Amino acid sequence: xxxxxxxxxxxxxxxxxxxxxxxxxxxxxxxxxxxxxxxxxxxxxxxxxxxxxxxxxxxxxxxxxxxxxxxxxxxxxxxxxxxxxxxxxxxxxxxxxxxxxxxxxxxxxxxxxxxxxxxxxxxxxxxxxxxxxxxxxxxxxxxxxxxxxxxxxxxxxxxxxxxxxxxxxxxxxxxxxxxxxxxxxxxxxxxxxxxxxxxxxxxxxxxxxxxxxxxxxxxxxxxxxxxxxxxxxxxxxxxxxxxxxxxx
Numbered sequence: 349x350x351x352x353x354x355x356x357x358x359x360x361x362x363x364x365x366x367x368x369x370x371x372x373x374x375x376x377x378x379x380x381x382x383x384x385x386x387x388x389x390x391x392x393x394x395x396x397x398x399x400x401x402x403x404x405x406x407x408x409x410x411x412x413x414x415x416x417x418x419x420x421x422x423x424x425x426x427x428x429x430x431x432x433x434x435x436x437x438x439x440x441x442x443x444x445x446x447x448x449x450x451x452x453x454x455x456x457x458x459x460x461x462x463x464x465x466x467x468x469x470x471x472x473x474x475x476x477x478x479x480x481x482x483x484x485x486x487x488x489x490x491x492x493x494x495x496x497x498x499x500x501x502x503x504x505x506x507x508x509x510x511x512x513x514x515x516x517x518x519x520x521x522x523x524x525x526x527x528x529x530x531x532x533x534x535x536x537x538x539x540x541x542x543x544x545x546x547x548x549x550x551x552x553x554x555x556x557x558x559x560x561x562x563x564x565x566x567x568x569x570x571x572x573x574x575x576x577x578x579x580x581x582x583x584x585x586x587x588x589x590x591x592x593x594x595x596x
Contacts, residue, residue: 462532466491467538468487470543470589471512473485473500473508473515482506483500483511484514484518485497486519498522500514509547509563512548513563535576537579538580541582542584542589544590553582
């Protein structure tokens with residue numbers, strides 16, 4: 349009997365999965381095996397997944413079907429959150445207090461910054477050869493400051509009178525530059541000019557005519573520069589005074 353069972357088991361073992369399932373279904377239909385015995389031949393992983401899926405489905409149904417409990421109503425007279433906070437403190441000023449009573453002095457005007465006394469210019473020019481190499485010097489006397497002396501060279505083929513004019517032009521332009529550096533208005537400046545050239549002094553004030561074309565150009569330049577100052581005057585002094593101040 350036992351050998352017959354062994355042979356039967358061996359024969360069943362040679363069957364394919366499909367054949368074994370067909371055999372088990374026939375045996376089940378004949379009532380020869382129980383349901384638990386049929387489950388033993390199935391894939392355990394598939395059985396576990398099936399059971400797990402069913403458990404999850406039941407759990408989901410429980411969650412969905414669970415009634416939602418109503419939230420308790422808020423108190424009718426509950427104050428707002430902003431009412432619970434203390435009032436904000438006023439901003440604190442950092443630093444020393446402003447002196448309201450202190451009044452800053454008014455900035456002096458450009459006219460008040462200029463000296464009341466005239467700004468003095470002393471000029472002298474000449475030529476080594478006439479015409480020849482031109483040269484010149486001018487002194488700038490600003491009230492309250494040390495005297496400034498500037499020496500100039502004008503190149504060749506320059507006459508004495510041309511050098512005198514060129515020196516005066518350079519002095520007037522130099523004074524304009526200094527006024528601009530100090531942010532002063534030239535139109536409020538008073539300029540007094542001194543020189544030992546009778547020709548230049550008299551032509552500038554209009555006492556003598558200027559007929560030489562090269563001097564006429566220089567004379568117009570001097571007049572244009574003088575028109576930029578508030579007040580100006582040109583005076584003649586002896587040659588010795590120029591030598592005393594300028595050295596020539």
